[in-house]
Amino acid sequence: MRALVSEGPERLALREVATPRPGPEEVLVRVVVALTCATDFKLARRGHPKIPFPLTLGHEFAGVVEAAGPGAPFAPGERVTSAVSGPCGRCDDCRAGRENLCATAFERPLFGAFADFLLVPERIVKNGLRRIPPVLSDEAAALLDPLASVVHALNGVKAVDGGDVLIVGTGPIAAMLFFLLRGKEGGGAGRRVVVAGRRPERLAFFEGINSEVARIDPSSRNPQADAPHPLFTFKENPPSPERIENKRGEGAKFSLIVDTTGDADVISELPALAANGGTVLLFAGMPEGARVSVDAYAVHYREVSITGSFHYTPRDVDAAFALLVEGEIPVSSLVGERRGLAQWREAFDLVERGIAMKVALVP
Numbered sequence: 001m002r003a004l005v006s007e008g009p010e011r012l013a014l015r016e017v018a019t020p021r022p023g024p025e026e027v028l029v030r031v032v033v034a035l036t037c038a039t040d041f042k043l044a045r046r047g048h049p050k051i052p053f054p055l056t057l058g059h060e061f062a063g064v065v066e067a068a069g070p071g072a073p074f075a076p077g078e079r080v081t082s083a084v085s086g087p088c089g090r091c092d093d094c095r096a097g098r099e100n101l102c103a104t105a106f107e108r109p110l111f112g113a114f115a116d117f118l119l120v121p122e123r124i125v126k127n128g129l130r131r132i133p134p135v136l137s138d139e140a141a142a143l144l145d146p147l148a149s150v151v152h153a154l155n156g157v158k159a160v161d162g163g164d165v166l167i168v169g170t171g172p173i174a175a176m177l178f179f180l181l182r183g184k185e186g187g188g189a190g191r192r193v194v195v196a197g198r199r200p201e202r203l204a205f206f207e208g209i210n211s212e213v214a215r216i217d218p219s220s221r222n223p224q225a226d227a228p229h230p231l232f233t234f235k236e237n238p239p240s241p242e243r244i245e246n247k248r249g250e251g252a253k254f255s256l257i258v259d260t261t262g263d264a265d266v267i268s269e270l271p272a273l274a275a276n277g278g279t280v281l282l283f284a285g286m287p288e289g290a291r292v293s294v295d296a297y298a299v300h301y302r303e304v305s306i307t308g309s310f311h312y313t314p315r316d317v318d319a320a321f322a323l324l325v326e327g328e329i330p331v332s333s334l335v336g337e338r339r340g341l342a343q344w345r346e347a348f349d350l351v352e353r354g355i356a357m358k359v360a361l362v363p
């Protein structure tokens with residue numbers, strides 16, 4: 001079978017490899033679509049401390065069961081999608097409902113969907129693999145993994161039910177956050193949801209789905225200045241842009257701010273933009289040892305919380321699946337393009353140039 005293998009940093013190649021055979025309680029899936037994701041680009045570029053090279057990329061997929069090993073409760077021909085982790089179910093974290101933090105959940109993560117076939121390990125068959133109901137398209141079902149992370153993030157914050165929200169970053173995760181916070185009808189209960197980012201073509205995408213956008217302008221950074229320099233330009237009513245003062249919280253108005261960039265300079269400005277009692281949620285992964293300096297004044301005198309969310313639990317996966325079935329995510333706006341697996345370069349390029357949010361690779 002063919003597999004898009006990352007052989008080392010910046011060394012990607014479509015190779016012929018042996019088709020795996022499912023062992024006891026494992027399932028072999030014939031991939032129908034696999035979506036591009038920033039995580040794959042990151043892995044291809046610099047690898048991962050816990051996942052050694054060589055590694056076949058791709059983890060957001062829909063497919064059909066090709067063969068089920070002895071004891072696996074699936075049958076050939078069933079359409080499936082999956083979570084990517086396999087929590088043990090027995091450790092302290094798992095028993096406390098924090099399966100996302102299980103120390104062994106990523107021992108055999110489900111990577112390898114940019115290929116003709118994908119072998120699903122036993123633990124993921126047990127907790128992650130899901131049958132796709134006929135109502136869901138392959139592209140929609142393939143969004144299960146990223147959407148479950150978004151569901152997990154929003155479940156963890158108390159501010160979700162009211163107040164304005166700032167989403168920082170303009171990728172597919174930001175778009176899914178936007179769709180869930182705004183609600184299907186677009187009413188959003190009078191709540192203002194602003195998406196902030198740098199790339200004009202991505203901001204144009206968000207304007208196209210009727211989001212208010214704010215520009216992050218790195219050129220306004222001034223490392224010599226004593227006070228933090230505002231990076232964010234908000235435009236309530238274009239063409240008269242209003243600049244939010246980024247000091248001591250004057251003008252700050254967001255009860256929830258979600259960072260999807262992992263950019264330490266951007267994050268350090270966020271507490272000042274939070275409302276009293278608001279929450280800054282760090283969604284994006286950052287490298288080990290990363291440090292962020294924050295406005296301690298805002299944390300103490302204005303009770304701004306800084307929190308994080310990582311991955312998802314099996315319950316989040318169920319909730320995300322239900323949202324997909326209910327049609328809460330306009331899938332075609334996120335996954336508008338299909339390319340053959342052999343056209344992976346072109347697919348990656350469409351995403352990296354900001355032309356597509358995600359591209360579906362079709363073996």
Ligand SMILES: [Zn+2]
Nearest residue numbers: 037039060146
């Ligand atoms: Zn992903």
Ligand SMILES: [Zn+2]
Nearest residue numbers: 088091094102
């Ligand atoms: Zn565990």
